[in-house]
Amino acid sequence: MTRLTRFVRTTAFKLSLLYIAVFTVMSGVLVVYVSESTDNLMSEQVVQAVDAELKGLSDVYVRGGIRDLVETVDDRTQHPDASLYLLVDFAGNALVGNIARLPTVVLEEADGGLRRVRYTLLGQGTEDVERQAMVRTFELRGGFRLLVGRDLGDQLRFSNLLANALRLWLVVVVVMAAITWFFVSRRVMKRIDDISASSRMIMDGDLSERLSLAGTNDEFDRLAVNLNDMLDRIELLMQSMKDVTDNIAHDLKTPLTRLQTRVETALRDAKGEAGYRGALESTLHETDHLLRIFNALLRIARVESMAPGSVMEPADLNRLVAEIAELYEPLVEDEGGRLEIDVPENLEAVCNRDLISQVLVNLIENALKYGRPEKGPLVLRLKGREEGGRVWLSVSDNGPGIPEKDHDRVMDRFVRLEESRSEPGTGLGLSLVKAVARLHGGDLRFKNEHPGLCARIDLTPVSHESFRSGDGEERFGRTEQPRGG
Known part of the structure; x- marks a missing residue:
């Protein structure tokens, strides 16, 4: 009873009920319209047939009198069809015709009007079968009366056949609508129940649960795909939060322990x-290190919480890279290396200028720390291109590179390879670069160039026509959704 009540209250049930009512009313209107139209059409045909018979007989009567009229009527009654004839004298005695019995009032009121009557046909054992006909009665000179009519048997049978067919059609429509409603409602309810069951499992803590797909690419499948993408994103964020918490607990335990030890040693010794x-x-040095870690984490969190496209604007990447290169070129030269720029003029992208500047700074500083070659001077290259509908920027060096198996791992928070443990740092620089790349609808990718490592991020290009025509504000507010989660 509870399931039935819940089923009746669903939108699918109410919509199906409404559709059944609409189809039933429409079918009923169609039945009435077809029946009335058919009946009127057949009645017109009967009237035309009777009028044609009367015109022919009146011409015979005018030309040959009552004798020719009797002969003509007698001849026509010998050919059985739907036509009816009856000629009587002034006393009501039948002279010729094919009607056995008829209400006397029909012959008495010989006004030429069309009327529907019941009669019995003469001969062939049909005198006891009552029929219906449409007739006209006229009074002739000498007290004679002539009745001409048309049997309605065929018309009535056709009308009954049509009415039965239409009634059957109406029943079939209602039954099929009910069956369709039943199966459609069950299908909709099953999909909704599946979504509800998956939602309950997710609320119970199983973040790996996903909504099932029927493979029909209908609205439920499209909704499930979008919800699954959202769940993937939520699971990734939850896992990232867990990893951050674990990493903070692990990586901050050492400096906090060291800080506590130094304070205790100072108090004691x-x-x-x-x-x-x-x-x-x-102590101050250790607290500065901790503050840098927390500031980096907060900056990553702020970047990850930004809505894609909410802080984007067109930027000249050639000019931006030149400004960063001007800042770091003296530092690279002090290290005995050189900084090269290969960014074409008029290379523009939709991006957050401050965040892209921070990305280039992080990648350059990483290259300065870990990209020194064993022999020869350090060479840093800043490069940019537009390819395949995307703009990319890269920072490459000629150092030892990173093992391919660690390309994904180095982008995680607090991850530092064994080779870099001796260098100062927090292990959060590449995590920030990855977050900024995802905000711009792209990725951070590494490629070993033997020698050296190339780090590259993707951006959305600026359409120069749109930029000049003034619709840039609409375009620049949109970016691709982040790939990979």
């Missing part, structure tokens, strides 16, 4: 102002 000052300076 430090003597005089110089001892306490040295302890405070060491």
Whole structure:
């Protein structure tokens, strides 16, 4: 009873009920319209046939009198069809015709009007079968009366056949509508129940559960695909949050422990102002390191929480790269290396200028720390191109590179390869670059160039025609959804 009540309250049930009512009413109107139209058409045909018979007989009567009329009527009654004839004298005695019995009032009111009557046919054992006909009666000179009519048997049979067919059609429509409603409602309810069951499993904590697809690419499949993409994103964010929490607990435990040890040592062993000052300076250094880690985490979180396209504007990448290169070129030269730029003029992209600048800074600093070659000077290259409907920027060096098996791992938070443990850092720089790339609808990808490593991100290009025509604001507010989650 509960399932029935829930089923009756569903939108699918109400819509199906409405469709059944609409189809039933439309079918009923169609039945009435066809029946009335058919009956009127056949009645017109009967009237035309009777009028044609009367015109022919009246011509015979005018030309040859009552004798020719009797002969003509007698001849026509010998050919059985739907036509009816009856000629009587002034006393009501039948002279000729094919009607056995007829209400006397029909002959008495010989006004030429069309009327529907019941009669019995003469001969062939049909005197006891009552029929219906449309007749006209006229009074002739000498007191004679002539009745001409048309049997309605064929018309009535056809009307009954049509009415039965239409009634059957109406029943079939209602039954088929009910069957369709039943199966459609069950299908819709099953899909909704599947979605509800999956939702309950997800709410219970199983974030790996996904909505099932029927493979029909209908609206439920499209909804399920979108919801599954959303769930993938939520699961990724939840996993990232868990990883961040684990990494914070793991990576911050050492500096916090070290900070606590130094404070305890200072309280126990430090003597005089110089001892306490040295302890405070060491403590301050550790707190600065912790603050840098937390600031980097907050910056990554802010980038990941931005809506794609909400902070985008057209930017001249040639000019942006030139500004970054001007800032870092002296530093590279101090390291005994050189900085090369290969970005074509008028290369524009829809991006967040500040975040892309931060990306280039992080990649250049990583190359300065870990991209020094074993022999020869350091060479850094900043390159940009537009290919395949996307704009990409890259920073490459001529150092030892990164093993391919670690290309994905180095983008995770707090990950530092063994070769870089001796260098200062937090292990969050590439995580920020990855977050910025995803915000721009692209990816961060690495490629070993033997020698060296190339780090590349994708951006959305600017359409120069749109930019000049003034619709840039509409275009620049849209970016592709982040790939890969």
